[in-house]
Structures are given as C-alpha cells and as structure tokens.
Amino acid sequence: MKHYRILLLAGLAALAGCQQQDAAGGAAAAPGATNPPVATVNGQPITQEFFEFYVRGISGKGSAELTAEQREQALENLIRAKVIAAKAETDGLPKQADTASLMELQRLNILQQAASEKYLADKKATEQELRSEYETQVAALPRLEYHARHILVATEDFANKLVSQLDKGAKFEDLARRESMDSSKDQGGDLSWFTPDRMVKPFSDAVVALKPGEFTHQPVNTQYGWHIIKLEETRDVQAPAFDAVKQRLEQMVQAKKFKTYADELMKTAKVEKTEKS
Numbered sequence: 001m002k003h004y005r006i007l008l009l010a011g012l013a014a015l016a017g018c019q020q021q022d023a024a025g026g027a028a029a030a031p032g033a034t035n036p037p038v039a040t041v042n043g044q045p046i047t048q049e050f051f052e053f054y055v056r057g058i059s060g061k062g063s064a065e066l067t068a069e070q071r072e073q074a075l076e077n078l079i080r081a082k083v084i085a086a087k088a089e090t091d092g093l094p095k096q097a098d099t100a101s102l103m104e105l106q107r108l109n110i111l112q113q114a115a116s117e118k119y120l121a122d123k124k125a126t127e128q129e130l131r132s133e134y135e136t137q138v139a140a141l142p143r144l145e146y147h148a149r150h151i152l153v154a155t156e157d158f159a160n161k162l163v164s165q166l167d168k169g170a171k172f173e174d175l176a177r178r179e180s181m182d183s184s185k186d187q188g189g190d191l192s193w194f195t196p197d198r199m200v201k202p203f204s205d206a207v208v209a210l211k212p213g214e215f216t217h218q219p220v221n222t223q224y225g226w227h228i229i230k231l232e233e234t235r236d237v238q239a240p241a242f243d244a245v246k247q248r249l250e251q252m253v254q255a256k257k258f259k260t261y262a263d264e265l266m267k268t269a270k271v272e273k274t275e276k277s
Contacts, residue, residue, distance in 0.1 A: 159219035
C-alpha cells in the first residue's frame with residue numbers, strides 16, 4: 001500500500017513550497033455540473049468538481065483560498081498525474097497482478113469508508129452511550145502502574161553472574177549503567193511508570209510477581225535477551241477524565257455501531273469459502 005496517496009503527498013509538498021502570496025485572490029468558480037473543465041488532457045476533461053476535491057485533499061482548503069501560484073501548482077500536479085496514468089493504462093499496468101490487487105483493495109477501502117459514513121450519518125453517539133463506553137473502558141484498565149528498572153544482557157550465564165553481584169550488595173543502578181544493552185542504561189535501567197499490558201508477557205509477569213524493592217533472582221528471557229528486573233514501587237492507575245477522552249469515546253461507540261451493522265450484513269451474505277483455514 002506504499003503507493004497510496006503519492007499524488008496527494010506530492011501535491012501537498014509542492015503547495016507548501018509556494019511562498020508567494022497572490023493579493024488579488026482570483027477565486028475559482030464554485031463546483032457545479034455546468035462549470036467548464038479546468039483543463040483537458042488528451043481530450044479528457046479535468047472537471048471543476050474533481051479539481052476541488054483534489055485541492056481539499058492536499059491542502060484542506062478550497063481552491064478559492066489558495067494563491068494563484070498555489071492553484072497553478074495544484075493543477076499542474078493533477079495534469080501530470082493524468083498524463084502518467086494515461087501512459088500506465090496504455091502500457092497495461094492496471095492488468096498487472098500487484099497493481100490490479102492494489103487498485104481493488106483501495107476500491108474496497110473507499111467503499112467501506114463511504115458505507116460507514118452513510119450508515120452513521122444520523123446515528124450520532126448520545127451522551128448516555130459515551131458515558132456507558134467510558135465506564136466500560138475504565139473497568140478494563142489495569143489496577144496498578146509499576147515503576148521498575150531492568151538490566152538487559154545477551155546470555156543467561158552473564159545474567160546469573162550479575163544476580164550474584166546484586167546478592168552481594170552491588171547497586172542495581174550501577175550494574176545497569178555498566179552492563180545493560182538497553183537504552184535505559186543511562187538512567188540506571190529506569191523504565192519509569194508503565195502498566196503490564198505495555199510490556200511483553202514474560203517481562204510483565206515477572207514484574208507483577210515482585211514486591212517493591214525486590215528483583216528477579218531468576219533472569220527473565222524475552223525476545224530481546226535476558227532481563228534482571230527490579231520493582232521500585234507501584235501506584236493506583238488514575239483513569240483519564242471523561243472530557244479528556246470524549247472524542248476517542250465517540251470514535252469507539254461509532255465503530256461498534258458500524259461493526260454491528262456489518263455483522264448483520266455478513267449474516268445475510270452468501271459466502272462460500274474455498275480456501276482452507
């Protein structure tokens with residue numbers, strides 16, 4: 001999908017480079033079916049409507065809000081894209097497997113987004129729905145945050161040697177600064193505050209089993225290496241204020257509504273799977 005939005009990104013970069021301001025304005029005509037095309041490429045028109053859609057995609061503004069230089073640059077980018085696309089069509093690129101698949105995936109994404117917007121247009125999340133979702137999310141939050149340090153090394157044998165040094169009174173922070181492979185070594189292995197879900201499972205399981213002041217006498221193995229972990233302290237998780245996450249809650253409520261709608265569509269669709277799971 002890395003080719004997606006190349007045209008939009010190129011247009012945005014070009015417009016951002018246009019510094020000269022057009023004092024006269026030169027507002028473009030409003031979109032409408034009766035408007036003449038803004039350009040033709042090999043006999044194919046670029047309509048005012050399409051040009052406006054493109055400009056809003058790259059700048060977030062209507063063409064009337066751009067300077068004359070910016071409008072000209074936007075139109076030049078669109079014409080160039082049309083010319084290159086026409087050549088790609090002539091060369092049969094849309095029939096190539098990867099290109100055809102990419103175009104089909106993009107079509108599906110666009111239609112799914114359009115279907116979502118149409119379905120949710122008159123189903124704005126209510127205050128009651130937002131409050132209910134807030135309570136659900138708060139209930140799912142971890143109860144504790146953990147403040148820990150760790151020393152990361154490459155082998156279990158070396159980790160065990162460091163454990164022996166800690167047992168003899170070596171300072172955890174000093175060993176971390178000297179021996180750890182992790183970027184936290186400069187802070188004495190300090191990982192600051194985190195909830196268990198932010199760490200890989202073997203690491204989080206080990207932290208949760210510790211009491212403040214304790215460290216793991218058995219090194220913990222993860223995909224990153226071997227860890228010696230020391231728990232400094234714990235504290236209760238503070239839920240964010242409702243107003244601080246209200247926008248995110250709206251997205252979650254709307255996403256659940258559309259999923260329910262999509263699930264119903266799936267029930268009535270005739271689906272035959274030929275690929276074995």
